[in-house]
Amino acid sequence: MSAPALELTGLTVDLPTGRGLLRAVDGVDLALAPGEIVGLVGESGCGKSTLARAAMSLLPRSAVVTGQVVLDGTPTIGLDAEAHRRLRGDAIAMVTQDPATSLDPTAGIGEQIAETVRAHRPVGRRGAKELAVQQLHQVGITDARARYDDPPHRFSGGMRQRVVIACALINDPAVLIADEPTTALDVTIQAQVLDLISDLCVQRTTAVLLITHDLAVVAQVCDRVAVMYAGQIIELAPAAELFAHPRHPYTRALLAATPAPGVARGELAVIPGEVPDLTAPPAGCRFADRCPSRMPVCDTAPPVVRVGSDEVRCWLHAPGHPDAAPTLTKDGVR
Numbered sequence: 462m463s464a465p466a467l468e469l470t471g472l473t474v475d476l477p478t479g480r481g482l483l484r485a486v487d488g489v490d491l492a493l494a495p496g497e498i499v500g501l502v503g504e505s506g507c508g509k510s511t512l513a514r515a516a517m518s519l520l521p522r523s524a525v526v527t528g529q530v531v532l533d534g535t536p537t538i539g540l541d542a543e544a545h546r547r548l549r550g551d552a553i554a555m556v557t558q559d560p561a562t563s564l565d566p567t568a569g570i571g572e573q574i575a576e577t578v579r580a581h582r583p584v585g586r587r588g589a590k591e592l593a594v595q596q597l598h599q600v601g602i603t604d605a606r607a608r609y610d611d612p613p614h615r616f617s618g619g620m621r622q623r624v625v626i627a628c629a630l631i632n633d634p635a636v637l638i639a640d641e642p643t644t645a646l647d648v649t650i651q652a653q654v655l656d657l658i659s660d661l662c663v664q665r666t667t668a669v670l671l672i673t674h675d676l677a678v679v680a681q682v683c684d685r686v687a688v689m690y691a692g693q694i695i696e697l698a699p700a701a702e703l704f705a706h707p708r709h710p711y712t713r714a715l716l717a718a719t720p721a722p723g724v725a726r727g728e729l730a731v732i733p734g735e736v737p738d739l740t741a742p743p744a745g746c747r748f749a750d751r752c753p754s755r756m757p758v759c760d761t762a763p764p765v766v767r768v769g770s771d772e773v774r775c776w777l778h779a780p781g782h783p784d785a786a787p788t789l790t791k792d793g794v795r
């Protein structure tokens with residue numbers, strides 16, 4: 462197996478708040494192979510964006526980071542600001558839901574991409590322009606030469622997101638972080654933009670960490686899924702496996718809260734309760750007080766359980782655990 466494009470080992474991020482340090486990411490282990498698309502899902506406030514910012518070296522200075530982030534073979538924690546700047550846009554890039562965060566509203570789209578090339582590669586103006594035009598063609602802007610100087614607002618939302626993707630991938634990064642890349646788009650355009658990310662990244666063996674609230678998005682393009690809850694990955698499995706046999710009660714609750722086609726938003730299941738306070742997380746399982754399968758042990762000890770190459774952090778899956786046995790049959794736990 463080839464070396465991971467991105468490897469997080471024991472990654473922990475503490476952020477200072479008025480109430481003390483908040484552990485937004487807690488001991489995350491995750492490796493993305495080249496060309497692999499991994500979905501990162503979970504409710505708001507579970508730490509998805511903080512994890513992504515740690516991978517991008519974009520955390521606030523006040524953040525306390527421990528563990529390891531290895532990007533295309535380079536350990537990044539502790540590098541200086543200039544080294545981080547070089548890695549961003551070269552080894553790792555990001556697409557967010559809002560093109561305004563990555564595009565200059567006043568500059569032509571082509572020039573913005575050409576500038577990204579010149580910032581990272583020894584290419585002259587003309588060469589950079591040719592690369593930018595080619596790249597725009599590849600993301601589906603067929604009249605790229607004619608529209609090279611058009612600013613972003615002359616494009617539709619979907620087209621603007623294609624430009625952002627072109628800019629993110631122009632230097633063939635090892636890793637793309639896609640943070641809710643289609644949330645702001647019309648449903649019909651969403652699928653096209655997701656397919657574009659998926660096709661380009663598989664072709665170029667760029668690993669993708671796709672952050673989303675939307676499990677339908679994950680089902681469309683992801684190879685594996687990491688489910689995050691209260692700063693931890695509580696389930697990690699191939700996408701098909703996770704949808705067919707969700708193991709963690711939180712994953713099952715998330716799936717139950719996902720709309721079936723044609724279901725109005727008001728009819729969605731909601732997961733009762735709230736994500737715990739991450740300045741003082743519970744001693745046992747963090748999902749315990751919302752969990753329909755709660756057992757005594759869940760309140761006292763944190764579950765750390767692995768199942769083969771997949772992972773699930775739940776006492777229900779601790780083989781032979783005395784407290785686990787009585788509830789195992791209720792809802793089809795394997």
Ligand SMILES: Nc1ncnc2c1ncn2[C@@H]1O[C@H](COP(=O)(O)OP(=O)(O)OP(=O)(O)O)[C@@H](O)[C@H]1O
Pocket residue numbers: 476477478483485503504505506507508509510511512521739
């Ligand atoms: N700069 C910060 N300072 C202090 N706390 C922060 C900071 N950024 C995020 N947090 C807290 O860290 C926790 C994780 O937040 P994060 O934004 O990573 O979650 P998320 O899963 O990405 O949520 P969303 O889906 O809403 O973007 C939350 O409790 C949040 O309030």
